[in-house]
Amino acid sequence: IDPNLAEAWSNKGVALKELKRHEEAIAHYDKALGIKPDYAEAALNKGATLKELKRYEEAIAFADQALSIDPNLAEAWSNKGVALKELKRHEEAIAHYDKALGIKPDYAEAWSNKGVVLNELQQYEEAIAHYDKALGIKPDYAEAWSNKGVVLNELQQYEEAIAHYDKALGIKPDIDWVFGDLLQIKMKTGSWSDMADFLDIISKKVMASEKVAHPFSLLALSEDAFLHQKCSEIYAQDRYPENFALGLIPKTAKKEKIRIAYFSPDFRNHPVSFLTSELFEIHDRSRFEVFAFSLKKSPIGDEMNLRLRKGFDRFIDVESMSDKEIAQLARELEIDIAIDLSGPTKYSRAGIFSYRAAPIQVNWLGYPGTMGAEFIDYIVADKIIIPEIHQHFYTEKVAYLPDTYMVDDSKRVASSRVFTREECGLPENAFVFCCFNNDYKFNSNLLDGWSRVLHSVENSVLWIPENNKSFKINITTEFERRDINPLRIIFSQREELMADHLARYALADLFLDTYPYNAHTTTVDSLKVGVPVLTLKGKSFANRVASSLLNAVGLPELITNTEEEYEALAIELAMNTKKLADIKLKLASNRLSTPLFDTPLFAKNIEAAYTKMYERYQANLQPDHIFITQSEF
Structure with missing residues (x-):
C-alpha cells in the first residue's frame, strides 16, 4: 500500500x-x-x-x-x-x-542489566539489590530471576540459587542455559533427586540444538563424547561465533624463535597454575618466546602469580580489554601459537580466539573436551585420552603427546608438617579410602559402588572434602540411605597451603576415583605423595584422564573397565595388605623414573608438538593430527 x-x-x-x-x-x-x-x-x-x-x-x-x-x-x-x-x-x-x-x-531491564555489570565487578550485594528492584517492577521477569540465581551461586547460597533458577524456568521453560546451571548446583550440593530425568531432558534438548546447558556441566553427568561435542558446538556458536571484524590474519614470515602465548584467567593459586608453572619457566628460550595473557587479576600478594610473572618473557594483564582488543594485541605482537588454558570454564574468554588472535590456536589442559569451535585448530591429548577412533568427537585436530597430556610442577612438594589421624578425625586403625575431588564429580551411582565397598571392608572409612554445607548434609543422608554409618564418612576441611594438603595425603591408604568425571589434578597430587589411585576408564576425555596418568607412572594395573571390576579391586586392595604395599613400593620407585613427573621431558614433548604445528603453518598446510614420539628430539 x-x-x-x-x-x-x-x-x-x-x-x-x-x-x-x-x-x-x-x-x-x-x-x-x-x-x-x-x-x-x-x-x-x-x-x-x-x-x-x-x-x-x-x-x-x-x-x-x-x-x-x-x-x-x-x-x-x-x-x-x-x-x-x-x-x-x-x-x-x-x-x-x-x-x-x-x-x-520503572525500566526493569535496565535495573537487571546494571546488576549483571555489578556481578562482573564482584559487587554482589549491590547486584542483588538491582535484581530485586527489577523483580519488584516486573515479577515475571525470568532473566532477572536467573541473574539473581547466578549471584547467589557465587555467594554459595545454593538453596536460594536453586529456588531462583526454578522460578526462572517456571516462568520461561526455554530460557537459555538456566536448566544446565540449575543442574550444576544440584550436583555441587549432592541434590540428586530426579537426576536421571534431568539428564534425559538435557540430552534431548542438546540433540535438538537448544541452548540448555554449558558444556562443562555435562562432563560430570554423562560420558557420551558425542553429546559433549554437540553441546560445545551449540555453546560456541552462541557465545563466541567466528568473527572476521579484524580481517584474515596476515601470514607472518618464519621466525628464529616461535612466539607462544598462554591465555588464562587462572594465573594465580589455581590447579592449572599448580601444574604448569615450571613448564613456563623451563621452555627452551633458544627456540621459543613465551608470553602470558592474564585474563583476570589475581588477589594482591598471590604467591603463584608473583612466581608466574617471573616465569614468562612477557606477562600481560588484559582483564580490562575487550576480546577484540586482546586479539588485536596478540596480532600486533605476532604471536604464532595461542594456547587457551581455560576453554568454556569460569572466567574464560574464548571470544578472543573467535577473532583469530594467532595463526595457530590450541585448546590445552583447562577444559577436558572439545571447544566445538572451528577456529580452535588443535587439542593437546594422548592416545589414552583420545584414541584415534574417537577423533571424530573433537572439532579440533589432535596433537598427540607420547606419554600423557598433563604436566606437573616438580617444585610442588609436600610440606614437612606431620598430620595425625586424630587431628583429621580419622580412626587410628581403620583402612582409609579417600577422594579429594570437587563436589560436582560425586553422584548417586558412584555412592552405590562406594557403599558396596565399605560394606565389604568393615574396618574402613571414606575421607572426602566437605566442599560446602549443603553437600556435607546431603552426602551424609545419601550414605545413610545405603546403610552406611555416618561416622564412617570423614569430611576434611580445606588446608590453606597446598604443601600442607599434600602432606595430609599420607594418612590415606587408597584414592577412589570418581566417574564419569575423573580426578585430574587430584590424581597427580595423590600419586606425587605415594597414594595409589584406583580409576574406572570410560568413553570421554574427562573420564580417561586418571587412566592416562596411571599409565604414565607405570601403574596400569589400577585402571579398571567396569564398575564391578572397580569395586572388586578396591575391596581386594583394602583386604590384601601385601598387594597394596607392593603397589605403593612400585609407585615410590616409578615416581622418580617414569614420564609423569618428568617436567623437562614433558616440555620437550609439547615443544615438539608446537614446532610441528608451526612447520605445517609455514608450509601452508592445514592443521592435521600430529603424533609426537620420543625419537623426535
Whole structure:
C-alpha cells in the first residue's frame, strides 16, 4: 500500500531479528532509515541487532545515532550500556544504565542489566539489590530471576540459587542455559533427586540444538563424547561465533624463535597454575618466546602469580580489554601459537580466539573436551585420552603427546608438617579410602559402588572434602540411605597451603576415583605423595584422564573397565595388605623414573608438538593430527 512506510520496514526488521535472521533485519532497518533518517526507533533497533551479532562498536554507533535524535530514549541508553559491558567498559556501562533509569525509573531491564555489570565487578550485594528492584517492577521477569540465581551461586547460597533458577524456568521453560546451571548446583550440593530425568531432558534438548546447558556441566553427568561435542558446538556458536571484524590474519614470515602465548584467567593459586608453572619457566628460550595473557587479576600478594610473572618473557594483564582488543594485541605482537588454558570454564574468554588472535590456536589442559569451535585448530591429548577412533568427537585436530597430556610442577612438594589421624578425625586403625575431588564429580551411582565397598571392608572409612554445607548434609543422608554409618564418612576441611594438603595425603591408604568425571589434578597430587589411585576408564576425555596418568607412572594395573571390576579391586586392595604395599613400593620407585613427573621431558614433548604445528603453518598446510614420539628430539 505504501512502500515508503518507514515504520513497517522497521517493524518487519524487529520480526526478522526475533527469527534470528539478523542480516535481513539490518537491511530492513536501513530501508526505514533511508526513508526517514531521523527515525530514532529504527536506529535503536539496528543497534540492538548489531549487539546480537556481537558487533559492539557498531551497536554503540547506532545507539548514539538514536540518542542524537531523541536523547530521552531510555532503551538506547540501556542498549549502549550492554555493548559497553561486553567491551569491558564497566564504569561507562553503569553510567549509561543510570541515565536510562533517570529517564525511566520503572525500566526493569535496565535495573537487571546494571546488576549483571555489578556481578562482573564482584559487587554482589549491590547486584542483588538491582535484581530485586527489577523483580519488584516486573515479577515475571525470568532473566532477572536467573541473574539473581547466578549471584547467589557465587555467594554459595545454593538453596536460594536453586529456588531462583526454578522460578526462572517456571516462568520461561526455554530460557537459555538456566536448566544446565540449575543442574550444576544440584550436583555441587549432592541434590540428586530426579537426576536421571534431568539428564534425559538435557540430552534431548542438546540433540535438538537448544541452548540448555554449558558444556562443562555435562562432563560430570554423562560420558557420551558425542553429546559433549554437540553441546560445545551449540555453546560456541552462541557465545563466541567466528568473527572476521579484524580481517584474515596476515601470514607472518618464519621466525628464529616461535612466539607462544598462554591465555588464562587462572594465573594465580589455581590447579592449572599448580601444574604448569615450571613448564613456563623451563621452555627452551633458544627456540621459543613465551608470553602470558592474564585474563583476570589475581588477589594482591598471590604467591603463584608473583612466581608466574617471573616465569614468562612477557606477562600481560588484559582483564580490562575487550576480546577484540586482546586479539588485536596478540596480532600486533605476532604471536604464532595461542594456547587457551581455560576453554568454556569460569572466567574464560574464548571470544578472543573467535577473532583469530594467532595463526595457530590450541585448546590445552583447562577444559577436558572439545571447544566445538572451528577456529580452535588443535587439542593437546594422548592416545589414552583420545584414541584415534574417537577423533571424530573433537572439532579440533589432535596433537598427540607420547606419554600423557598433563604436566606437573616438580617444585610442588609436600610440606614437612606431620598430620595425625586424630587431628583429621580419622580412626587410628581403620583402612582409609579417600577422594579429594570437587563436589560436582560425586553422584548417586558412584555412592552405590562406594557403599558396596565399605560394606565389604568393615574396618574402613571414606575421607572426602566437605566442599560446602549443603553437600556435607546431603552426602551424609545419601550414605545413610545405603546403610552406611555416618561416622564412617570423614569430611576434611580445606588446608590453606597446598604443601600442607599434600602432606595430609599420607594418612590415606587408597584414592577412589570418581566417574564419569575423573580426578585430574587430584590424581597427580595423590600419586606425587605415594597414594595409589584406583580409576574406572570410560568413553570421554574427562573420564580417561586418571587412566592416562596411571599409565604414565607405570601403574596400569589400577585402571579398571567396569564398575564391578572397580569395586572388586578396591575391596581386594583394602583386604590384601601385601598387594597394596607392593603397589605403593612400585609407585615410590616409578615416581622418580617414569614420564609423569618428568617436567623437562614433558616440555620437550609439547615443544615438539608446537614446532610441528608451526612447520605445517609455514608450509601452508592445514592443521592435521600430529603424533609426537620420543625419537623426535
